[in-house]
Amino acid sequence: MTPAIELAGVSRLFGTLRALDDVSLSIAPGEFFALLGPSGSGKTTCLRLIAGFDRPTRGKVLLDGEDVTDVPPYERSVNTVFQDYALFPHMSVVENVAYGPRVRGVTPSERRRLALEVLELVRLGGLSDRAPSRLSGGQKQRVALARALVNRPKVLLLDEPLGALDLRLREEMQIELKAIQQQIGITFVYVTHDQGEALSMADRVAVFRDGRVEQLDSPRDLYMRPRTAFIARFVGSANVIEGELAKSIAGESRPFAIRPEVIDVLAMTELPPAGALGCEGVLEDIHYHGATSRWHVRTDAGPVLAAVWPESAGAAGAPASGSRVRLAWSRESLVPLEDR
């Protein structure tokens, strides 16, 4: 099958800064694809190249197998949901949504019908004649989505679309976006710096770092099998064990990742299970999150390791802050990382 989007050896230089450095990836039709990375990692530059707002310094951008590297945005069948929504302030909601059909020469009555239909899809039917300035953040977000969907693009690009919303609304919109994507079945390319968002929504995730794709995998593989220390920390908030500590625990000096939820925290009086690896340290502080608590233990070798204590384990018998504890985990839960 022809990929919906293909980047072939794409670099984008701003002066001497390499915003994108020889990136190649291909996105399948109908896929929910996330570009994840910290700010300045190149994910937004990547999106702008696909939209056509920018041109690569080197490399090619293909849409549906066709080279569009030099095709302007208004001739690409790609639409974008902007981070700041970019709603036209001098047009009503329905005029905003009907803008795409309007500039393509669709008759006024037909484009109004199209716009109302998409507004229905994003559950904004009743607000069609409002001015954008009189909408809430969540409503603006839906208008921006409707406006981008009305042209029936092959690919929808979303640039941190939920970044400005509060947590509850963001979670609601995540579910809704995913549902809409499955309903209309078009390719979504979703830029975010929130790893939780990327993991929960995407089919595949490309993690960007310093203009390169550090790892491209399904959310589960990213989480369970991070390839580098950066991925382990950024995607899984995992502990990375390296150097002396790695040598003393695993007998190897290469780095390992270990996820906080597989670490058992034991009082000094308890014995670790047979065959378990581990070390000792001082429980430095406890971050309570409700269902779980995150414990930070300063190991005797120096580095701090995070462990997760489930609320269901009960507060009774839990070690107090400042006390000495024993950490234990199985050999299989150590994920070897590339040494670099």
Add this chain to the structure above:
Amino acid sequence: MRAIATFLYGRRGFYLSLLLLPPLLWLGTVYLGSLFALLVQSFYAIDEFTARIVPNLTLATYRQLVSHPANVDIILRTLSMAVAVTLTAAVISFPVANYMARYASPRMKAFFYVGVMVPMWTSYLVKVYAWRLVLAKQGVLSWFVDRLGLAPVLDAALTTPVIGGPSLASSYLGMFVVFVYMWLPFMILPLTAALERVPASLLQASADLGARPAQTFRNVVLPLALPGLAAGSVFTFSLTLGDYIIPSVVGAPGYFIGMMVYQQQGTAGNLPLAAAFSVVPIILIAIYLSLAKRLGAFDAL
């Protein structure tokens, strides 16, 4: 000092009125007051024998203003010039303002701002007289046009009825050039400010949705720049309506509103007619603003 600060801090209304009192007094009495006095003057009668102003309310002055063909000519001439100057200034300013607002690097932008402002630091009279020399029959401009081989074009323009004349310096065309030059900064600056307020993402969104650059300009940039165009055009329009120096130094001998006001209150000593003439620009601007409002120029504010 501290006691005063504490006293004022708790009394916001009193503090604000203290700050606002001097400017409000100035605006209210000196500015609006004199404007009102002017308005009243235009309804006063003038004794035909003694040429004294008699404070009897009458509409005779306005009747004279609109029934005298020469006066109507002056109003129409000034109005046409103001419209032409405003439209031209808007067309010339747009690319400059757009460049300054969207494309110029900070250094280049500063350079352009200074470039636009510097002429305003020079004496207005010096500039007008300089332009008379530039536009003169043997002046720099006709020499340059001649060098470019475009002399026939200039001659054709100068032989055009109404706008032409013996030379640029003594034609309405030349006067128009000077007016446009003088008021250009007043159009560029508000227009730049308006365009700067249009986020780049709006233009990207328009292109993203399939609009060609011309469509983006018509549907997004122009409507959002209208408040700036309206502000700039109020400047160019009203400055042209009221000016009396440029028409008396450059251009054909026909009278303009400003010159009439100057002459009627000075040599002719007919203050009511001078006042009536100066009411004309106020009415024209009011009509212009209400038209602009109806066209939605201020909707995006």
